[in-house]
Amino acid sequence: MNAPFLYRCSDCGREYERSQVTYLCPSCSAGYRPGIPLPGVLSARFDYDFIRRRFRPSEPDWELFSAVEAEFYPPFPVGRTPFFPIDALGRHFGLASLWVKNDGLNPSGSLKDRASFLVVAEAIRRREDLIVTASTGNAAAALAAVCAAAGKKAVIYVPAAAPPAKRLQMKVFGAEVLPVDGTYDDAFALSLEHTRVRGGLNRNTAYHPLTIEGKKTAGLEIFEQNGWRVPDVILVPVGDGVILAGIAKAFADLREAGLTDRVPRLVAVQAASSDAIHRYVHTGVYRDARNPVTCADSISVRTPSNAHGARRAVLESGGTSVTVSEEEIRSAIFLLGRLTGLFAEPAAAAAAAALPALRDSGGIDPQEQIVLLLTGNGLKDTETPLRCLQP
Ligand SMILES: *Cc1c(COP(=O)(O)O)cnc(C)c1O
Ligand SMILES: [Zn+2]
Numbered sequence: 001m002n003a004p005f006l007y008r009c010s011d012c013g014r015e016y017e018r019s020q021v022t023y024l025c026p027s028c029s030a031g032y033r034p035g036i037p038l039p040g041v042l043s044a045r046f047d048y049d050f051i052r053r054r055f056r057p058s059e060p061d062w063e064l065f066s067a068v069e070a071e072f073y074p075p076f077p078v079g080r081t082p083f084f085p086i087d088a089l090g091r092h093f094g095l096a097s098l099w100v101k102n103d104g105l106n107p108s109g110s111l112k113d114r115a116s117f118l119v120v121a122e123a124i125r126r127r128e129d130l131i132v133t134a135s136t137g138n139a140a141a142a143l144a145a146v147c148a149a150a151g152k153k154a155v156i157y158v159p160a161a162a163p164p165a166k167r168l169q170m171k172v173f174g175a176e177v178l179p180v181d182g183t184y185d186d187a188f189a190l191s192l193e194h195t196r197v198r199g200g201l202n203r204n205t206a207y208h209p210l211t212i213e214g215k216k217t218a219g220l221e222i223f224e225q226n227g228w229r230v231p232d233v234i235l236v237p238v239g240d241g242v243i244l245a246g247i248a249k250a251f252a253d254l255r256e257a258g259l260t261d262r263v264p265r266l267v268a269v270q271a272a273s274s275d276a277i278h279r280y281v282h283t284g285v286y287r288d289a290r291n292p293v294t295c296a297d298s299i300s301v302r303t304p305s306n307a308h309g310a311r312r313a314v315l316e317s318g319g320t321s322v323t324v325s326e327e328e329i330r331s332a333i334f335l336l337g338r339l340t341g342l343f344a345e346p347a348a349a350a351a352a353a354a355l356p357a358l359r360d361s362g363g364i365d366p367q368e369q370i371v372l373l374l375t376g377n378g379l380k381d382t383e384t385p386l387r388c389l390q391p
Pocket of ligand 1: 110111112138139205237238239240241242243244298299345347348375376377
C-alpha cells in the first residue's frame with residue numbers, strides 16, 4: 001500500500017488531488033508555450049505521518065513512498081542497481097571515500113528506466129494505451145522498453161542525431177520513432193503538440209510529475225544500500241535537472257518521514273556548452289544555453305525543463321554546480337574504465353570529470369563520503385569515445 005498524497009505546485013503552492021491534474025499546475029501553466037523552463041511543476045506530497053507509522057527499516061516497504069500503487073507496476077523490474085566503493089579512483093583523486101551507484105545496469109542501460117517505469121504504471125492505472133515522449137535518446141529507449149513489457153504503444157520524438165545504439169533500442173522495442181530534424185528542444189515542443197492534438201499520455205521529463213518520483217527511487221536505494229546513512233555529497237550529471245530533483249526529493253521524503261535529519265549536498269554537473277542550470281544556480285538569473293553542443297548528448301539541452309526545481313534542489317541542499325569541458329569528459333571515460341572497470345556514457349562520465357576541480361576548489365572535502373551517480377551505460381554510445389579520444 002502506498003501513502004496517500006497530493007500534488008503541490010512548486011511555484012504557487014496550490015494543492016491538487018491526483019484526479020484533478022495530469023501534468024503542470026493548471027493555474028501557473030495557463031499561458032505556457034515551449035521555449036521556457038516549465039512553470040508549475042508538480043511535486044507529490046505524501047502523508048508523512050502515515051509513512052512514519054508504517055515504515056520499518058528491518059522490512060522496508062518502499063511502496064509507501066510510491067505515487068502509483070504496486071498493483072499497476074509493469075512486469076519489468078528496474079532499479080536495485082549496485083552501490084559500492086571505488087577506492088582506486090578515490091585514491092587517484094586523493095579522496096578517502098568515493099562510491100558509485102551504477103545505474104547503467106538498468107534494463108535499457110540508463111537511469112531513465114526508473115521514470116519510464118512509473119509513468120507507464122500510471123498509464124496502466126489510467127487505462128491509457130499510448131505514451132508519447134521527447135528524448136535525447138535514453139528516455140525514449142527506456143520508454144520503448146517498458147512499453148514493450150507492458151503491451152503499450154510508445155511514440156517517440158528524438159533528434160535525428162541521437163547515438164545509433166539508442167535509436168536501435170527504440171526500434172528493437174517496437175516504438176514508433178519520429179526523428180526530428182532539429183534539437184531535443186524541438187522534439188520537446190513537437191511531442192507536447194502530439195498529445196495536445198492526438199491524445200495519449202505525455203512522459204516528457206518534469207512535465208509529467210511522475211518522472212521526478214520515478215527517478216527518486218535511485219536516492220531511496222542509495223540511502224538503504226549505504227546502511228540507512230546519508231552520504232555527504234552526491235554528484236549528478238544534469239540536463240533538464242530531473243534526476244537531480246528526484247535525488248533531492250528522495251532525501252526530502254526520507255527526512256519528512258523521520259528516517260533521517262540531514263540531506264546530502266547535491267552537486268550539479270553540466271557540460272560547459274550546456275550550462276543553463278549551472279549559470280542559473282550561480283547568478284539567480286535564468287538564460288538559455290546558447291549553443292548546447294556536447295559529446296555528452298544526454299545532457300545537451302538549451303532550455304532545461306526543470307531549471308527552477310534543479311536550482312532550488314542544489315541551493316537547498318547546500319551544494320553547488322560546476323561545468324566540465326569536452327576534454328575532461330573524454331578523459332573521465334577512460335579513467336573510470338581503467339580504474340573501476342565501469343564503462344560510462346559521456347553524460348554519466350561528466351560526474352567523475354568534475355571531481356578534481358571540486359576537490360581543488362574546496363567544494364568537496366577529501367574525507368567526506370562522495371557518491372557518483374553513474375546514469376548511463378557506455379555501450380549506448382561507442383562512437384563518441386572512439387571518435388573523440390586518444391586513449
Ligand atoms: C537524462 C540523463 C541525464 C540527465 O538527466 P536530467 O534529468 O535530464 O537532468 C544524465 N545522464 C544520462 C545518462 C541521462 O540519460
Ligand atoms: Zn501553481
